[in-house]
Amino acid sequence: xxxxxxxxxxxxxxxxxxxxxxxxxxxxxxxxxxxxxxxxxxxxxxxxxxxxxxxxxxxxxxxxxxxxxxxxxxxxxxxxxxxxxxxxxxxxxxxxxxxxxxxxxxxxxxxxxxxxxxxxxxxxxxxxxxxxxxxxxxxxxxxxxxxxxxxxxxxxxxxxxxxxxxxxxxxxxxxxxxxxxxxxxxxxxxxxxxxx
Amino acid sequence: xxxxxxxxxxxxxxxxxxxxxxxxxxxxxxxxxxxxxxxxxxxxxxxxxxxxxxxxxxxxxxxxxxxxxxxxxxxxxxxxxxxxxxxxxxxxxxxxxxxxxxxxxxxxxxxxxxxxxxxxxxxxxxxxxxxxxxxxxxxxxxxxxxxxxxxxxxxxxxxxxxxxxxxxxxxxxxxxxxxxxxxxxxxxxxxxxxxxxxxxxxxxxxxxxxxxxxxxxxxxxxxxxxxxxx
Numbered sequence: 431x432x433x434x435x436x437x438x439x440x441x442x443x444x445x446x447x448x449x450x451x452x453x454x455x456x457x458x459x460x461x462x463x464x465x466x467x468x469x470x471x472x473x474x475x476x477x478x479x480x481x482x483x484x485x486x487x488x489x490x491x492x493x494x495x496x497x498x499x500x501x502x503x504x505x506x507x508x509x510x511x512x513x514x515x516x517x518x519x520x521x522x523x524x525x526x527x528x529x530x531x532x533x534x535x536x537x538x539x540x541x542x543x544x545x546x547x548x549x550x551x552x553x554x555x556x557x558x559x560x561x562x563x564x565x566x567x568x569x570x571x572x573x574x575x576x577x578x579x580x581x582x583x584x585x586x587x588x589x590x591x592x593x594x595x596x597x598x599x600x601x602x603x604x605x606x607x608x609x610x611x612x613x614x615x616x617x618x619x620x621x622x623x624x625x626x
Numbered sequence: 627x628x629x630x631x632x633x634x635x636x637x638x639x640x641x642x643x644x645x646x647x648x649x650x651x652x653x654x655x656x657x658x659x660x661x662x663x664x665x666x667x668x669x670x671x672x673x674x675x676x677x678x679x680x681x682x683x684x685x686x687x688x689x690x691x692x693x694x695x696x697x698x699x700x701x702x703x704x705x706x707x708x709x710x711x712x713x714x715x716x717x718x719x720x721x722x723x724x725x726x727x728x729x730x731x732x733x734x735x736x737x738x739x740x741x742x743x744x745x746x747x748x749x750x751x752x753x754x755x756x757x758x759x760x761x762x763x764x765x766x767x768x769x770x771x772x773x774x775x776x777x778x779x780x781x782x783x784x785x786x787x788x789x790x791x792x793x794x795x796x797x798x799x800x801x802x803x804x805x806x807x808x809x810x811x812x813x814x815x816x817x818x819x820x821x822x823x824x825x826x827x828x829x830x831x832x833x834x835x836x837x838x839x840x841x842x843x844x845x846x847x848x849x850x851x852x853x854x855x856x
Contacts, residue, residue: 468793468811468812471793527726527729528730529726530726563724565726565727566812568812568813569727569730569795569812570727570793570794570795570811570812571722571725571726571727571728571793572793572794573794617633
C-alpha cells in the first residue's frame, strides 16, 4: 500500500510539473548536451483509464505541440478473465505529410471507449494493455509505447464486479442453515453421551 | 448440559459465528484492486511498470566526447564497423521508416552527401527498424549514402550516444579526428546543417578549436531562431 501511495504521489507530482509543457521549435535547440527541448515521451503523452459501468475509458492527455496517431492506438485485455471490444475512437484531425501520406491525429487529448466483459469477475485485478505512438510537431517522433494500465473504478459508478457478491452472502447463509438443519435431523432420537 | 434448549442456543451461536466469518471473508475478498483513493481529474493509478521514479533518480546520460566504436549490418547484411570511415568527418543520422520527420530529412541528407562528399565527409544513416522494411524504403527513396540497420543492436548504439530512450530523427556530427561536434535532436534543416558542417570543416582544417566551433554553432542557431521568430 505504501508503495502505491508513493507511486501515486510521484504520478501527481509528475503531472503537475508537466502541465505547462510546450515543445520548442527546431531552431531553439542547443547542441552542448542532450538536455533537449523535447519532452520525454511519458510526459508528452499521459495515459490513464477508468471504468464506467461496462465501459473502460482510456484517456490520453497530450502536451502542446505534440500529437498521437489515431491508427496506432490499440487497447487490449491484460487480465486473463477480461475481454475487450475494439476501442471506439473519435475522428481525428487529418494531417497530410508528403512523405507519410494522410493520417488522422489527435492534439491535446483523446478518449477511447472500450466495451468490456469479465468471465470471472473480481478474481483478477482489472488490467489493460495500451499501445500508442506520437510525435512532436517540431520534428521528432517517439517509438510506439506499450503500457499496462489499471483502470480505476469511478467512485459514483457501480463497479461491474459487484453483482456476484450478494449471491455469495446468500450462499454462505444457506450453507450455514443447511448444516443446522442437518444437525437437527441427525440428532433426532439420539442422546449425546456427555461425561458428567 | 443435556438440556435441549442449551444445545439449540449452541447451534444457533455456531451458525451466527459461521455467518459472521463468511461475511468477514467476503469483505476481505473485495479489497484487492479497489480502494485506492484517486482525486478527481486523475483517472487512473499509475502503471507499476511506469518507471517515472527510477527515471527521476537515474543520472542524465551524457553525449560522448568522441565517436564510440560500434558495428552494425549494412543493407546487404554485412557487419560494418564505424571505424571503416576512420579519418573522415561523419554525419550519422538515426532514423526509422515509420517516422515522418525522418522521411522528410532523406532528400536533405542525399544533398549533403552530394555537396560535401568530396571533402572527406561521409553521411551514414542508422535505421532503428526492421531490415526488410529499410531495404524496401531505401530502394524506393533511392538512398545513395551508406545505411546501417539494426533493432536492439541499433538501439544500443543510440544509447552509446546518450540517447537511451530516443526520439527520431537525431543526427551526430563528428570531425575527422572522431570528436563529436554536435548532436542535433529532431528534424534537421539545410541552414543548420550548413552551419554545423562549415564549423566541422574549420575544425578539420585546424582553423578553430572545438569550444569555439561549438560557440559559433550555438550563436548561429540562435540567430536563425531570432530571424525565424521575427
